[in-house]
Amino acid sequence: RTVYVNGDYLPEDQATVSVFDRGFLMADGVYEVVSVLDGKLLDFAGHLARLQRSLEALAIANPLSDEDYLQAHRELVRLNAITDGLVYLQVTRGNPGDRDFAYPPEDTRPTVVMFTQSKPGLADQPAAKTGWKIASVEDLRWGRRDIKTVQLLYPSMAKMEAKARGCDDAWLVEDGKVTEGSSNNAYIVKDGVIVTRELSHDILHGITRAAILRLAREAQMKIEERGFTIAEAQAADEAFVTSASAFVMPVVQIDGAALGDGTPGPVARRLREIYLEESR
Ligand code: PDD
Secondary structure (H helix, E strand, O other), rough: EEEEOOOEEHHHHHHHOOOHHOOOOOOOOOEEEEEEOEEEEEOHHHHHHHHHHHHHHHHOOOOHOOOOHHHHHHHHHHHHHOOOOEEEEEOOOOOOOOOOOOOOOOOOOEEEEEEEEEEOOOHHHHHHHEEEEEEEEEEEOOOOOOOOOOOOOHHHHHHHHHHHHHEEEEEEOOOOOEEEEEEEEEEEEOOOOOEEOOOOOOOOHHHHHHHHHHHHHOOOOOEEOOOOHHHHHHHHOOOEEOOOOEEEEEEEEEOOEOOOOOOOHHHHHHHHHHHHHHHH
16 A cells, blocks of 8 residues: 655555654644545545635644645545545644644644555445444543544444444443534434534534535535433434545444334435435
8 A cells, every 4th residue: 555644655564653753642633534535535625625714723844735635635536446445644743853732843843644545336335234233432522622633542442332232333321411423423213303413612613514404405405413321322213423435334333222113214214315416
């Protein structure tokens, strides 16, 4: 695999970054994941706009132009012959000197890394036909989840907890309400109304979420942006999650309770279909 590091395209075993980089020492950096279908980048402008917001929130100067990112994404897709898959992009603060809690000087060059992950048949994930089982886990993340930082230890712990309970993913719960999934936004559907948590510092502002809500509105579906409890979700007709890598993934079980007839619901299936149709 050829990867991108600070302007160079290198074989992955020759790509290196400093052990003093604050991304490595302090999770001081942000990332984006863009999916590739039939060689095409999905929602690319949205991901770049969020990257910019994440960088500004952490006072990291964006080292590249949007055109540079686009060109690098296209080059990696070409060099690695990606038809379906993902491009991972990470910008960390870098660090010219020693370990220190204070940020390094403003002219420090951020570290930019990009790599591809090939996932043939990404849009036809078998899991989309059977749906995911969800385990609820307390949300113990920090208070700025709208910044897409590389600080992913707690989501990883939540995912492992869900797997240990025989589930596919975790829904994180804070003050009795679901915030989001470990790496996706969470939705329920009851009596034809799609319910998903409102945007705030409590959740990541999903790029797929924005696209799905737009498509749902265009299809005259009703939407309520508010938090919901696990009990409300268990009593819903259906549920699903959205992300760049899962698109729209139906949820069929929450903490052992089957939703509806225990198979992917019609709203999730329809939204997945129209999202993928529009993306191709
Ligand atoms: N995760 N919420 C969280 C906590 C996420 O990590 C993600 C994305 C989302 C969905 O955002 P989007 O629709 O823009 O992908 C919501 C990516 C895919 C990841 O970490 O791999």
